[in-house]
Amino acid sequence: MSNEANNQVTDEDVFSGHEGGKLSVEVPRQIANQRDLSIAYTPGVAKVSRAIAAEPALAERYTWAHRVVAVVSDGSAVLGLGDIGASASLPVMEGKSALFRSFAGLNSIPLVLNTNDVDEIVETLVRLRPSFGAVNLEDISAPRCFELEERVIEALDCPVMHDDQHGTAIVVLAALRGALAVEGREMNQLRVVISGAGAAGVACARILRNAGVGEVTMLDSKGIIHPGRAGLNAIKEQLAAETNASGLRGGLEDALAGADVFIGLSGSTITEAELATMHSGAIVFALSNPDPEIHPEVAARYARVVATGRSDFPNQINNVLAFPGVFRGALDAGARKISDRMKLAAADAIFQVAAEDLHPERIVPSALDPRVAPAVSAAVEKAAHDESA
Incomplete structure (x- = not known):
């Protein structure tokens, strides 16, 4: 029944697969000359920023935020490891972001927070809302996870789900x-x-x-x-x-x-x-x-x-x-x-x-x-x- 022998993974395989992290930022449009630079950054970008300032809904068209999933954890209930803290949870959140990209073509950013306080987590996500379009809550201990999900859903105008x-x-x-x-x-x-x-x-x-x-x-x-x-x-x-x-x-x-x-x-x-x-x-x-x-x-x-x-x-x-x-x-x-x-x-x-x-x-x-x-x-x-x- 087991296929274990065909799927052996060594410790070396695991650590080499995580070295340097599992994510990078891709640039979909080449910046190869002065004209490209002027469009991607100054002075061209100022036109886009002014347009969004005048009409905020344009951010959906001219930024990536509405298609970015924030993968958020406080590291309090990570896999079967328990409360290992924010930094130790980051490899898991990076992996989740890699899966979003690989399976659904969605950009994703892992955000690990040095707090277990529900009020602080909610406030942080409210303040960061312009930077993402959805929130995947991850590896947050019960029963806090129930209150946190409910409150984040109430506070934000975007899809929120606690995947665990x-x-x-x-x-x-x-x-x-x-x-x-x-x-x-x-x-x-x-x-x-x-x-x-x-x-x-x-x-x-x-x-x-x-x-x-x-x-x-x-x-x-x-x-x-x-x-x-x-x-x-x-x-x-x-x-x-x-x-x-x-x-x-x-x-x-x-x-x-x-x-x-x-x-x-x-x-x-x-x-x-x-x-x-x-x-x-x-x-x-x-x-x-x-x-x-x-x-x-x-x-x-x-x-x-x-x-x-x-x-x-x-x-x-x-x-x-x-x-x-x-x-x-x-x-x-x-x-x-x-x-x-x-x-x-x-x-x-x-x-x-x-x-x-x-x-x-x-x-x-x-x-x-x-x-x-x-x-x-x-x-x-x-x-x-x-x-x-």
Whole structure:
């Protein structure tokens, strides 16, 4: 099942691939003589600046800002590394910018901030707004990430998305649709267990409920989230009211008994014995990286469809299937927000690409499939136009 032997990467490969950073600025028009210089800079540029000063909307035509995505992080929840700070998070943000360019043709600038204060981050982005056209929030710890995204959306007149939440949720929904198509099952028949009530877990619960999943049961490190449980923050109190219709109590073992789908987003583990109590033909998404909640080969003894977050096993749940096309579609549509309808459209587009060749080991397209970003972009753009019609 594993392709690990064919994808060996050494430490030397990794560090040499990051030396000097992963980004550079391209100049699309050559500056080779005095005339070129006069057009690109002084005195010609002053004419453009005066025109924009007189009519600010011209900035969209004569600068790059409206097509630039700011990739913003405070370094507080980076990959599985935790709170490593702004500087250490920059290689990740550079990588995200490289993916925007490679998959969606969008320019992108990584911005890492030496503050965890929500007010300061919001103020910084408000002040920088003339320099970009969209904001991808990245690797910001929960529960601050929920408040921050909400406030940045409210403060700015451009597309904003916290990818750790919604990119993950979009691809999980697309993958679940693929798995159900393989098994001939319906969304409304499912009881889904989500282990992890952080950024990704909360967003997955919401998008799955919006998509018509029958029942969602959520767990955090203290067990099943339910009304009246002590120590719930505001986000988890809302989840308690919206999920767990069966009124389950206890831990993972109690949640998994008879469940149809397991989605792991917490770094916890699931035992073979616990997995064996799930419904026949279970679907297992063990998405923690680098170590899935249960090894895919063990999960495959009980589940017909298994997905992970890794590239060396089939069915990789990778956010790159979603975020480049989502932002490209939102910007192409001139949208001011990325709505739930646009996210559902993105998930459907990913599924439709996979639907051409569905298989238990291919419920989502490859992260490198060149069809995906254009399909997602077109679907998101159409959803945005439909909403504004």
